[in-house]
Amino acid sequence: MNLNKTPLHVAIIMDGNGRWAKKRNLxxxxxxxxxMNAVEKIVPYAAKKGIKYLxxxxxxxxxxLRPKEEVEGLMEILSEFIDKEFNKIMENNIxxxxxxxLEQIPxxxxxxxxxxxxxxxxxRGMVLNLAxxxxxxxxxxxxxNKIIKSDIKEVQEDSFVKYLYNPEIPDVDLLIRTSGEMRISNFMLWRLAYAELYFTDVLWPDFNEEEFDKALNDYANRSRRFGMTDEQIERGDI
Incomplete structure (x- = not known):
């Protein structure tokens, strides 16, 4: 468990793109x-702040289930992002x-x-995990299903983790959701078990380095007990 003031693993539900466009009649x-422009800002900034997993x-x-045109547009944006950011990702050791x-992606x-x-x-820099x-x-x-195919009859929590996507990625320390919605929307259900949740009304396209710092500062001021008491945490009974 991570008790540091800087979260090891930050997860973000990037919400509000559609509303951002609607407000501008676009x-x-x-x-x-x-x-995507916001992503291009936040990824290197998170690495600079010492986040190990984003x-x-x-x-x-x-x-x-969204309209076909929107899905196709999103896939095109994904392709453009890879082309545009490839060199930056390599230069930043991400x-x-x-x-x-992944097999469902065009x-x-x-x-x-x-x-x-x-x-x-x-x-060997920050790990950027794209969901x-x-x-x-x-x-x-x-x-x-992987466990069933492996003919394993019994698993524990620590062994079950090995069958998740990218099992080397640790539990989420801080979950950020933009746009004012207050739900986790089927995101990283296993790894969010003890995550700190941070909700902001800022729409994702407007989320910048300053807003990211607000979330990190809020996290730093929280007490994480993982089911224990403050006294146990202070004594180091972990």
Whole structure:
């Protein structure tokens, strides 16, 4: 468990792109493009702040139900992001991993993702975990199916984790959700068990370094007990 004032693992539900566009009488896709600009700011800033793992909820399993034009636009933005940020990711020593059912992603962005993952595999800086075609329940179901296929009869919590997507990624310390919504929306259900939750009314395209610092400062002022008392934490009974 992480008791440090700087979270080891930050996860973000990047919400509000559509509302950002609607406020400006623009098509939703413009909000998603603006949201990608926010990603380009926050990723290197998180690495600079000493975050070791950053998980971004980029596209959920439920998002496939959105209008075809919007889904296709999102996949195009994903491709453009990889092309545009490839060199920056390598220069900043960031390792890219993907959580989710990658086989459902269209061929062009999927091929680019696989190439980026391969090229950045040996990078030793921050790990950027992109949740794509991802659902928390789907992750648990996929883990159970892996266990069944392995002929394992019994698992414990620590062994179950080995079957999750990217099992080397630790539990989430801080979850940030933008746009004022106060729910976790099927995101990283297993790893959020003891996460600190931070909700802000700021729409994702407007989320910047200053807003990120607000979330980190709020986290630093919280007491994390993991089911124990303050006295036990102070004594180090962990």
């Amino acid at each position: 098509p939703r896709i413009f909000g998603h493009k603006a949201g 998980s971004l909820f980029a596209f959920s399993t439920e998002n496939w 390792k890219i991993v993907v959580s989710g059912r 061929e062009i962005p999927r091929t680019k993702l696989l190439n980026l993952m391969e090229k950045s595999e040996k990078n 794509l075609s991802y659902g928390g329940r789907s992750e648990i179901v996929d883990a159970v």
